Amino acid sequence: MVLNSINSIVHNPRAPVIIYKQSKGGTQHFNKDLVQDCGFEHLIPIIEMWADQLTSLKDLYKSLKILSAELVPWHNFKKQDENEGIRIEDLLFIVDTMLEEVENKEKDSNVPNLKTLQAIVSHFQKLFDVPSLNGVYPRMNEVYTRLGEMNNAVRNLQELLELDSSSSLCVLVNTVGKLCKLINEDVNEQVMQVLGPEDLQ
Incomplete structure (x- = not known):
């Protein structure tokens, strides 16, 4: 009989503590004959409590979804079908994800x-x-490109002027300035001392 099966479940010590305590009353062990004599009226509040607990699971699921949207907005949890029941596994997964x-x-x-x-x-x-904000990424790319071009130009000038790669921009600018001054003064001998005869050919 279905009612007997339900009654056995709610009197089982493996049932949730609240349900088990409420269902067993003052009797420690389940007595089938006693239950048949007194009827199954005591099952009604227990089943009602089950229904309330299932409804509470839906509310808990909604609350966890809201909380997860704040803590882990990049996680796209599976949308719960309204026709499907809430599974404890789904709730545990959300909680574990947030804890992690x-x-x-x-x-x-x-x-x-x-x-x-x-x-x-x-x-x-x-x-x-x-x-x-829309212009931040394009400007970042532009700055990165210009910086790369400048670094390449500096390295090339350092090699041409036989400067150490660790030379500062100040040293590089001063060296170029001296060369320009020598060229403007048309002092070929001094230019040869700086650049060497091979560079003048």
């Missing part, structure tokens, strides 16, 4: 927070005259 993220943040305390990142972007906009 919190643990990772604690391990890597050097990761800047959102406020710091916003300050960095704002500072970049001021330095390189970028009025909008």
